[in-house]
Amino acid sequence: MTDPESPDPAQARPAGNDLVYRSIRWQRAASGALRWWNDAEAKWVRFNPGDDAPPRPPGWERARRSAGLHIERPPWRSPYRIIPLILVFIVIVVGAVQALRGSGGQAAAESKAANALVGKCLVQNGTAGGEPRYGATGVSCSAVGAVVKVTKVLPGTPGAPRCPQGTTSVQLAYNGVRYPHQLCVVVNGGG
Numbered sequence: 001m002t003d004p005e006s007p008d009p010a011q012a013r014p015a016g017n018d019l020v021y022r023s024i025r026w027q028r029a030a031s032g033a034l035r036w037w038n039d040a041e042a043k044w045v046r047f048n049p050g051d052d053a054p055p056r057p058p059g060w061e062r063a064r065r066s067a068g069l070h071i072e073r074p075p076w077r078s079p080y081r082i083i084p085l086i087l088v089f090i091v092i093v094v095g096a097v098q099a100l101r102g103s104g105g106q107a108a109a110e111s112k113a114a115n116a117l118v119g120k121c122l123v124q125n126g127t128a129g130g131e132p133r134y135g136a137t138g139v140s141c142s143a144v145g146a147v148v149k150v151t152k153v154l155p156g157t158p159g160a161p162r163c164p165q166g167t168t169s170v171q172l173a174y175n176g177v178r179y180p181h182q183l184c185v186v187v188n189g190g191g
Contacts, residue, residue: 021057106176113174114153114181121146121188122170136172141188152184 017028025037027044034047036054047053075081113136120138123145127133132147139146148170154160156171156179163169163184170183 019057022054024054026057106174110174110177110180114172114183117150117183118153119150121149122183122185123147134170134172136174146188148185149188150183150185154182154184156180156182 017026019026019028026034027036028034034056035044036047037043038045045053047056117138121141121143122134123139123143124132124147125135134148138150141149148168151167152163154163154169158179160182163182167184167186170185171180172183174180
């Protein structure tokens with residue numbers, strides 16, 4: 001800017017903008033500093049937020065940055081701004097895949113594991129509600145502790161056929177599977 005105390009507004013032209021708003025002459029320097037012509041005192045007055053001054057021209061409200069209050073943000077394509085968007089996108093994709101896939105993966109794994117037990121024996125590992133509880137891994141029928149032999153595998157859904165006469169139905173709990181398969185078992189050595 002030129003001399004801020006210049007008495008003649010025509011002589012004091014800054015490198016920025018010059019505008020008359022509500023009969024008050026305003027000037028804005030390239031640095032963003034504002035000043036206005038005070039007719040009563042016949043001099044230029046530097047504008048400072050909070051001072052008694054006329055209303056600023058529209059669009060000049062934020063012409064000057066406050067020292068220390070301006071936070072510089074990285075450009076839009078900066079990795080600091082893209083990384084959170086990428087992470088949100090990945091979370092949405094993983095959630096959609098899990099929601100659409102459902103429990104089909106667990107049901108297929110349970111079906112494969114149940115069919116792999118045919119012809120093998122199970123070891124009793126306690127009781128639950130007075131009924132024997134069996135381990136989920138098949139062992140050789142000549143192994144110590146092998147109590148029952150799996151002869152057949154049937155679907156565990158309601159209305160599915162029952163195990164043949166002379167066998168007992170056992171269901172092994174499998175996480176994520178609502179209706180695990182029925183294992184038709186006989187006492188080891190009985191079938």
